[in-house]
Amino acid sequence: MTPNSPERPPLPPFSFEDAVRKVRMAEDAWNTRDPQKVALAYTPDTRWRNRDTFLNGRAEVEAFLTDKWQKENGYRLIKEIWAHDASRIAVRFCYEWHDTAGQWFRAHGNENWEFSDSGHMAVRHASINDVPIDAQDRLFHWPHGPRPEGHPGLTELGL
Numbered sequence: 001m002t003p004n005s006p007e008r009p010p011l012p013p014f015s016f017e018d019a020v021r022k023v024r025m026a027e028d029a030w031n032t033r034d035p036q037k038v039a040l041a042y043t044p045d046t047r048w049r050n051r052d053t054f055l056n057g058r059a060e061v062e063a064f065l066t067d068k069w070q071k072e073n074g075y076r077l078i079k080e081i082w083a084h085d086a087s088r089i090a091v092r093f094c095y096e097w098h099d100t101a102g103q104w105f106r107a108h109g110n111e112n113w114e115f116s117d118s119g120h121m122a123v124r125h126a127s128i129n130d131v132p133i134d135a136q137d138r139l140f141h142w143p144h145g146p147r148p149e150g151h152p153g154l155t156e157l158g159l
Helices: 015-031 033-037 058-071
Strands: 042-050 055-058 073-084 088-098 104-115 121-133
Touching: 015 033, 015 073, 015 088, 042 058, 055 058, 055 121, 073 104
Parallel strands: 042 121
Antiparallel strands: 042 055, 073 088, 088 104, 104 121
């Protein structure tokens, strides 16, 4: 599929397997830390709430993600499906990152997603809490990019 494709499979209505695949595709994309690539998963008029920030449209999402990944160094993310219906998916996630002073954090969060018929995310609500951790307490160790197959997920890691 090309970035300009009008559809982004899997498409609603989602089976459980479709929803799990959609979650992993989102995780893999976010782990690239490529704001342009990630923003293409959303409708042109997407609406977001991320913590205390409200965004409208792909351009705002791309700018937000650009700023986010300039501040959140060493970003590694794991997402896990929580629930789904025909066009909505609920996800829990954790990601680890460090600030410019070297302090590591593990962010714990939940997202609610609503998809258009084309398979693009139209609405995203995210609630996130950052918890400071020591570097030796990190659990997400893989090279930059998508989490390798076989790396434990949140449940297996006890998160």
